[in-house]
Amino acid sequence: MTVEGRSVARSFVLSKDHFHPSVRNARDSNAKRMEIDNVVAKEGKERSRSSLIQQGTWIRGIRRIASSLQDRFSTDDREDGATPPVLPSFPAYGAVQHRLSTYLSDYEQRLLMDRASGWRMHQAGTQLAEQDEPTGDPLLVTKGWGCRVHRVHxxxxxxGLILPGDLTSNEGSDGRAETGVWALTTLETIEARPVxxxxxxxDLHPGLAQAMQALRAEEVRHLLSHAARLTETCPTKRVAHLVCEIHARLNRVGMAPENAFDMPLSREEFxxxxxxxxxxxQRALDKLHHDKHLTRRGxxxxxxxxxxxxxxxxxxxx
Structure with missing residues (x-):
């Protein structure tokens, strides 16, 4: 009976609330208030969207003005003074772009692509420069591996190794090559003299000037690193040092994704x-593999x- 009483009472209350005029008026008032709130919120969103559109239009206008001013006042050593066109990023030049991108402005990157020319391919075993002879045209390596060989007695x-993004020239004060340069694999290069x-x-291209100085400085650092590496008496540490250097240099040009890279050196060359x-x-390399510092797959x-x-x-x- 108690359960039925509660059930009857609940149904009575619901029926009374549903038909009572004050309840209906309150519900109608709440519905109107919610409708007004929705309209206000919608208008606020539209105003906010309109404001963002106006702001975006204003920003695009500023960018167009800045671009036109840059095109007007940018200087170049060409006679017509025109800004070089925006050229596509060719995959063959990717290593050079990665290597120099931290130093160059957008304009200088376009200029670099505009001046990059003279693509060449050198088969493995080809000599690009001979020690104590005129260096010839300096080249930037875009793909493949080479090496520097110094002849003594x-x-x-x-x-030293030459990797993608490096310069092949090592010109001395007398204009002659300090070392010979050889292609260890098929080597692809572009002319570096215009760059x-x-x-x-x-004064005109500060980023390019800084990039060229950095390339020269890194050549010296790699040579000193090689000399220091050869003083290490532990073969495992010597091998680990070379692997770290190769990884760091390839990673700088975007060719060591996920800490992996191809090392096309033969066992004898390594x-x-x-x-x-x-x-x-090879035993030292196997030791690093056994200690789980690295994994070799071919x-x-x-x-x-x-x-x-x-x-x-x-x-x-x-």
Whole structure:
């Protein structure tokens, strides 16, 4: 009976609320208030959207003005003074673009692409420069690996690797090559002389001038790093140091995704780059693989933790 009483009472209350005039008026008032609130909110959103559209139009207008001013007042050493057109980013030039992009403005990047020319391909084993001879045309490497070889007492010593984004020239004060330059793999290059000429005008192209100075400075740093590496008596540390350097240089030009890269050196070339016997260099590489610093899959190397491998090798990450 109690349950039925509650049930009857509840139905009575609901019926009474539904038909009572004050309840109906309150509900109608609430409905109108909600309708007004919705209209106000909708108008507010429309005003906000209109404001954003006006702001976007204003920003685009400012950008157009800035672009026209840059086109008008940008200086170039060409006779017509015209701004070079925006050219597509060719995959072949990707390494060079990555290497120099941190130094160049958007205008200088377009200028670099405009002046990049003279694409060449050099087969593996081709000599690009001979020691103590005129250097010839300086080249920027866009793809492939090369090396610098210094001849001492009739013997050639590998003193450095040339990777994508590097300059091949190592001109001395007398205009002659300090070392020989060889292609270890098929090498693709572009002429660097037009770019170097632009870099000699820091008043017009400060980014390009800074980029060329950085390239020269890094060549010296790589040579010093190689000399320091050869003083390491532990073969495993020597191998780890070279792997860290190759990874850092390829990563700088966007060619070491997910800490993985291809190393197309033969076993003999790898040992020669470290001044180690081939068997010793391979055992050291196997040791790093066993210690889970890296994984080898054919010519592909995957570094587990670059920071840990650098600590093992004593390599300073820049």
């Amino acid at each position: 009739g013997r050639g010593l590998l003193v 170097l000429a632009l870099g000699q005008r820091p 040992g020669e780059a470290l001044a180690l016997k081939t068997s010793v260099a 010519s592909r190397i995957v570094i587990s933790e670059p920071a840990r491998l650098a600590q093992r090798a004593g390599f300073i990450l820049h």
